[in-house]
Amino acid sequence: MAGTALSQLNSNQALHSISRLNPIRPSKSYRTMTVKMAHNPSYWASIDSDIEAHLKKSIPIREPVSVFQPMHHLTFAPPRTTAAALCVAASELVGGSQSNAVAAASALHLMHAAAFTHQHLPLTDRPRPGPAIHHQFKPNIELLTGDGIVPFGLELLARSVDPAQNNSDQVLRVIIEITRAVGSNGMVEGLYEEMECGQSENDMRRVEYVCEKKEGELHACGAACGAILGGGSEEEIEKLRKFGLYVGMIQGMLYGVGKNKEGKMEVVEKLRKLAMKELEHFDSRKVEAISSLVKPQLVNA
Numbered sequence: 001m002a003g004t005a006l007s008q009l010n011s012n013q014a015l016h017s018i019s020r021l022n023p024i025r026p027s028k029s030y031r032t033m034t035v036k037m038a039h040n041p042s043y044w045a046s047i048d049s050d051i052e053a054h055l056k057k058s059i060p061i062r063e064p065v066s067v068f069q070p071m072h073h074l075t076f077a078p079p080r081t082t083a084a085a086l087c088v089a090a091s092e093l094v095g096g097s098q099s100n101a102v103a104a105a106s107a108l109h110l111m112h113a114a115a116f117t118h119q120h121l122p123l124t125d126r127p128r129p130g131p132a133i134h135h136q137f138k139p140n141i142e143l144l145t146g147d148g149i150v151p152f153g154l155e156l157l158a159r160s161v162d163p164a165q166n167n168s169d170q171v172l173r174v175i176i177e178i179t180r181a182v183g184s185n186g187m188v189e190g191l192y193e194e195m196e197c198g199q200s201e202n203d204m205r206r207v208e209y210v211c212e213k214k215e216g217e218l219h220a221c222g223a224a225c226g227a228i229l230g231g232g233s234e235e236e237i238e239k240l241r242k243f244g245l246y247v248g249m250i251q252g253m254l255y256g257v258g259k260n261k262e263g264k265m266e267v268v269e270k271l272r273k274l275a276m277k278e279l280e281h282f283d284s285r286k287v288e289a290i291s292s293l294v295k296p297q298l299v300n301a
Contacts, residue, residue, distance in 0.1 A: 043289045047085040047105075050098055052076070054106045058156055070137045070145040071152070075109075077134060078116035082251060082293060083215075083222035083244070084109040089290045090223040090240045093282060096230025100167075103160035104174050104225045110153030111182045112218065117146035119191055154178070167229070174225045181221030190214025194257050207261055211252025212245070219248030239278045246275035247293050272296065 061072050084105040091101035121142055122135045135142065157175055161168045180186060190213030197206050223244030227237040250271050258264045275294045279287045 043089075043292070044082075044085050047088045047098065048080060050102055051084055051088070051105050051109060054102050055109065058106065059152075067145075067148070070141050071149060073136055074117050074142065074145050075113050075149065078113050078120075081109060081112040081215075081218065083112065083218040083248065086219055086244055086247065086290070086293065087222040087226040087229075090226030090232075090244070091230030092226075093240070093286055093290055094227050094230040094232030094236050096226070096232075100165075100229045100231075101226045103157050104178075104229055105222070107153040107157040107178060108218065108222050108225070110149050110156070111178060111187070114146045114149040114153075115182065115187055115191060117142055117149070150182075170228050173228055177221050177225050177228070181217045186217035186221075187214055190217065197257070202261075204261060204263060204267065207258045207264075208249065208253075208267060210257045211249045215248035215252035215256055216245045217248070219251070220245035223247070235281070239281050243275050243278040243290075246271045246278070250275070250294060269296075 055075055059068065059072050059075055061069050087105040087108055088098050088101045091097065121139045137145070154175055157171060157178070161171050182188065190210050193206070193210045194214060197203075197210060220241045221244070224237050224241040227240045232240070250268050252258055253261075253264045253268050253271070258267075272294045276291060279291055
């Protein structure tokens with residue numbers, strides 16, 4: 001999906017031409033400028049706080065402590081993924097509320113936490129991409145806990161069915177969306193490809209593919225699930241799915257496998273334009289918050 005969209009930016013060039021861009025290196029006499037995404041701190045912090053509160057209520061440390069203590073720790077140990085907050089923001093954009101999507105957002109965070117836990121097991125036979133997490137438990141416990149987090153996330157989502165809201169069909173659809181996004185053709189494939197290509201990979205097309213599968217699929221899923229639960233139309237769901245895909249790929253290019261790659265900013269800028277184009281369908285007065293995920297901000301390196 002993303003490869004096709006990127007190629008359409010220039011009908012005379014194929015996707016691989018993006019990887020061959022030769023950016024001008026800044027003079028050593030000046031400080032390097034980099035680009036970060038200018039999030040709206042108060043808006044996203046509010047959503048993150050609601051998701052965290054929902055998770056803490058759902059995963060208290062209780063008996064058996066040997067099960068729930070590592071689950072509680074490993075739920076909150078990884079860095080946050082913006083895919084979860086994007087789920088809530090997408091719901092609000094199509095007329096829903098935070099309460100419509102907080103269970104799905106929490107489930108998305110749990111999928112991310114499980115994958116992060118598995119990727120960062122304290123083993124010595126393979127490199128572990130940063131950032132690292134504090135390991136309170138042995139590798140076998142963290143492995144099993146990561147396995148347990150995944151079905152718990154789906155259970156959490158299934159329990160959000162509310163007969164008063166008549167949302168069972170929406171919740172079922174969201175469960176399918178999440179399982180597809182984190183499975184062998186989604187985030188798991190991205191994690192595998194990231195491990196295979198490593199930090200020395202110079203093929204930008206492969207780097208983009210990792211970003212599409214790892215961060216892109218999860219964010220696309222988050223945005224689509226939010227739109228589904230918020231009552232969005234099929235057109236709105238698909239536009240937000242594409243928006244989420246580009247947001248996730250930008251995250252991967254800036255902070256994931258692409259962060260040290262030459263030429264990444266040209267790819268990021270093209271993805272940003274594609275993302276903003278998907279929001280043109282929506283009321284311009286309502287897109288300010290969600291669009292802040294892809295608005296660039298120059299900072300000193």
